[in-house]
Amino acid sequence: MHPTNRLETAPPARPLRADAARNREALLAAASAEFAAHGADASVADIARRAGIGKGTVFRHFPTKEHLLGAIVLDRLVTISELGEDLLGAGDAGRALLEFLTAACERVQQLDLSFLLAASPAVLAEPAVSAAQERMFGVVGALVARAQEQGAVRADVTGPDVILLMCAPSHAASPLQDSDPGLWRRYLGVLFDGLRPEGAHPLPHPPPAAPVP
Missing domain, CATH: 1.10.10.60 (Homeodomain-like)
Structure with missing residues (x-):
């Protein structure tokens, strides 16, 4: 090339x-x-x-337009990774994970992370973008592990599980986004309750092997 x-x-x-x-x-x-x-x-x-x-x-x-899209994807990944890294030192790891997910959902609500879905394989395979993805995956995994160590998150949940769930609250609320833009917060609450160990039941399917297809 x-x-x-x-x-x-x-x-x-x-x-x-x-x-x-x-x-x-x-x-x-x-x-x-x-x-x-x-x-x-x-x-x-x-x-x-x-x-x-x-x-x-x-x-x-x-x-090219792909160069432009790649720059935006990279910027979003770096921003969310930096936020997660700042939260790794928090004393309350469960609260830190919830704060991270809240910030991530806010960005999804603004369609920031949807650029990953729009990006072509060439954009996602570009070394800087790929490295930024791996950085974010590592940060999420570390946040989950710390929350589990403190008993705030159920032991059978993995970092890839949480990465795949990050967009779920905004996607669930998207049909009513115009009339009720804050509705995603309700579904984030439901999601986070599902991560807690209290009242948890065994999950019927093993976790994903990787965070993205």
């Missing part, structure tokens, strides 16, 4: 000029909104229009 066609989603090696940095920030915000509304079918023209820049500026920062 020609080097210029390789997905490069890591931040630029050299600091951007102030105006270029502002353009890039506006571009990522606009692209996030467009991808959230239209998925991978979002057009570069609409992204540029929303950002208030020209299409040429978009392509100077990101040679």
Whole structure:
């Protein structure tokens, strides 16, 4: 593959000029909104229009739409991983896991983590994105293990279980998102009660071997 066609989603090696940095920030915000509304079918023209820049500026920062989508996915994964890492030192590990899941669900509610679903295999296989995924999986596993050590989470739940459940509250509430945007919190409460050891029953199926297909 020609080097210029390789997905490069890591931040630029050299600091951007102030105006270029502002353009890039506006571009990522606009692209996030467009991808959230239209998925991978979002057009570069609409992204540029929303950002208030020209299409040429978009392509100077990101040679293809996949490069742009990869940068957004990477940013979201890094953000949620950093939050989890900050919570690993909390004294109450059960509360820390709940805080992490609440923050993750808020991002799903804003359609942030749905970029993982819209991203192509090429985006997800890009080394920076793949490493960020592994980082997030490790953080979730550590949060779950600490909560289990303190007796806050049932022993038969795994990190991959929790990763697959992270989007569930928002997906359950999505039919009523416009009329009741906070409804996902109710289903997060139901989900977290299911993670507690009190009153738990044996699960009828083994855990997944991996967090994502």
